[in-house]
Amino acid sequence: MRYDLVIFDNDGVLVDSEPISNRLLAEYLTELGHPTSYEDSIRDYMGSAMHRVHDLVLERTGKRLPDDFDDVFHARVFAAFERELKPVPGITGVLEKLAADATPYCVASSGSHERIRVGHRTTGLDRWFDDARIFSSQDVGRGKPAPDLFLHAARRMGVEPARCVVVEDSPLGVRAAVAAGMDVLGFTAMTPAERLTGAGQLFSSMEELPDLLI
Structure with missing residues (x-):
């Protein structure tokens, strides 16, 4: 898919x-x-x-x-x-491929807009995320594990939830994505795989991610 x-x-x-x-x-x-x-x-x-x-x-x-x-x-x-602060190893290559393939992407974070922007500016990821691609729990009434943030991001990006995939590394985020009716890919670099129950597939390195998005 x-x-x-x-x-x-x-x-x-x-x-x-x-x-x-x-x-x-x-x-x-x-x-x-x-x-x-x-x-x-x-x-x-x-x-x-x-x-x-x-x-x-x-x-x-x-x-x-x-x-x-x-x-x-x-x-x-x-x-x-x-x-x-550093970018997650391998994430720049993932973003380059998404951009080359013209695949829409965004970020939906429990962090504040300020925290997201400080992190992106410090690591150089701001070149990949303009304001239209950034969504924060500040934008909705309830953060993860409620589905509100992911549904808000999909709505603003003009995509049906069933056509979205979420890349998450926290149990609360996986629960939120599942509740939103979205597929989830669980990143296990810091989180034991058994804590990401609900993710459709698990991966431990960003180099694996592009093949999972096909």
Whole structure:
């Protein structure tokens, strides 16, 4: 099946940001009195919007995070991105092939528009993603695992959900794509394959991806 739209998750799929952001999230939560390991952060928050962090901390501890939590966290993340962030190995070749084949693509991320753009600018991926190709959980009422973001992206790109394929590396993202009625390719570079239940096919290297999009 040749798809009419390829929808990429951002963090961990386009930019290699998950190790950075989850390290900093674990450190900040621990600093605030909510002991969290890097592994805890990957398990509980990878692929989710910031409201999930607030919701889970409140649910587990009965305490709310500070009002400036998001601003402080993002400032730390953006500073680290400037120093450390790289594109996911092989993703540039994938984007070059999609462009050469005139295959429509976009990004649909749980991250904010600012986070997406900072990451793309830092890694040079901004050349592949103009504003019309960028969709954030900020654009919809509910982030992943709700299907709203993927459905919004498909609608804005003018493609039926059944003709879309989503490239995801998080369990929440896979659930969202399945709920949207889209095929899913699960990227296992950071996520154990068994956690991506629901993905139609799994792959561990971006070099494998073009053949899966045919």
